[in-house]
Amino acid sequence: MTVQLWSSIGAIGAPTAVLDLDAADHNVAEMRRRASGTPIRVASKSIRVRGLIDRMLREPGYAGVLAYSAAEALWLARSGVDDVLIAYPTVDVETVKQVAADSELAARITFMADLPEHVRLLDSAGSAHPLRVCLDVDASLPVGKALIGAHRSSVHGPGQAAEFARATARLNGVRLVGLMFYDAQVAGVQDTNAAVRLLKRRSVAELAERREQLWRAVASYASIEVVNAGGTGSLHLVGGSPVTEFAAGSGLFAPTLFDRYDGADLRPAAYFASPVVRKPRSDVAVTFSGGYAASGASGASRAPRPVHPEGLRYFAQEGAGEVQTPLRGAAARELAVGDAVWFRHAKAGEMCERFDEILLVRGGSVVDRLPTYRGEGHNFG
CATH class of the missing domain: 2.40.37.20 (D-serine dehydratase-like domain)
Incomplete structure (x- = not known):
C-alpha cells in the first residue's frame, strides 16, 4: 500500500472506515477474471454499503444480490435492485407478507428454504402469485461418517432434494426456482497446507458430481432458473454445468481471512x-x-x-x-x-x-x- x-x-x-478504490477496482476485475464468464451475484453480507453494492452491479459480470436477511432483501428491492436471492431461511412473517402482497416485489425476491417448515411459512402468506423459492443444499464433504463444511442445510442427497421438490410442487403459494450450493470448506478456508489443498480438491470433485445429480432429480418437479455456487475463495474452482451463477462479496474488501488463497490475486x-x-x-x-x-x-x-x-x-x-x-x-x-x-x-x-x-x-x-x-x-x- x-x-x-x-x-x-x-x-x-x-x-x-476507509476503502482504497484502486485496490477495490482491481479486486472486482480479479473476481470477474476467475469467474470466467459466469455471472457473479453480489453477497451483501460481505459489503453492507448500498452504494458499493450498486457500484458492483454496474460492473460487467455482476448481476443480482445475495442478501442475508429477508428485511434487507425487501429494502434492497424497494431501492431498485431487481433480483435479490435471500441466502438464509427466514421466519420473518411480516416481511414475507409484505412481499406476497406486491407482485413486483414477489418477482424480484427469492426466498431460501431447506425444511418443510420454511415452505409452509411462505405458502401460508396467501399470495396470489407464488413466492419464489431456492433450495439450499448441504455442500459439505462426506468423510466417513462425518461431514466437513458449514452446518447449513438438511438436504444433502438427490433423494432428499427430489422429495423437497415434490412436496413444494404440491403447494400453490410457492414455486421452486433455484438451487444453492455454498462450499464453505472450499470458499471459506485459506490454502495453508497440503492437507487443506487435498481436501479442497476432493470436495470440488465430489460436489461437481453430486450437484449434477441433484439438479437432475429436482428438474423432474420444478423449472430451475438459478443454480448458485461458490464464493470469493472458489470462483475459479466450481464452475461448469449446471451452475448458472456464483456468489461473492468479500473479495471486494479482501480482509485478512482472505490473504492466503491459491490462484486468487x-x-x-x-x-x-x-x-x-x-x-x-x-x-x-x-x-x-x-x-x-x-x-x-x-x-x-x-x-x-x-x-x-x-x-x-x-x-x-x-x-x-x-x-x-x-x-x-x-x-x-x-x-x-x-x-x-x-x-x-x-x-x-x-x-x-x-x-x-x-x-x-x-x-x-x-x-x-x-x-x-x-x-x-x-x-x-
Missing part, C-alpha cells in the same frame, strides 16, 4: 484507522476503541490486524479492546497522541456494522463518502 493512503484522511478523532482494500489517545510508555501506543472481532471460532485470526505503522502488536492479556486498544513494539515509539494507526478487519462486511460511513480514497484523496447500512439507519442482524 502506498504512503498516500496512510496520509489520505488527515487528523481523526474517532475510528474511521486479491489486494487489501478496506481498512479502519483509529487515533492514538494515550502513551503510557514510550513503546506503547493506545488507540481509541478498535475491538472489532470477527464472527466465527474465537482466536487471534478473528482480531483486526494493525498494519501501519508496521510492527505493532497486541498485548496478550488485553488484545483489541471495546474502548481502547493498547499496542506495543518499536513502531509505537514514533507515534504521538493524535496519530492514526491503520487496521485491517478479519472479515469484510462485518467491519461496516461499526461505522456510519466509509470513505472512498483514490490516489491519496478522499473522493466520496458512502453511508453503511448502519449509517442509513438499518440493522438487519
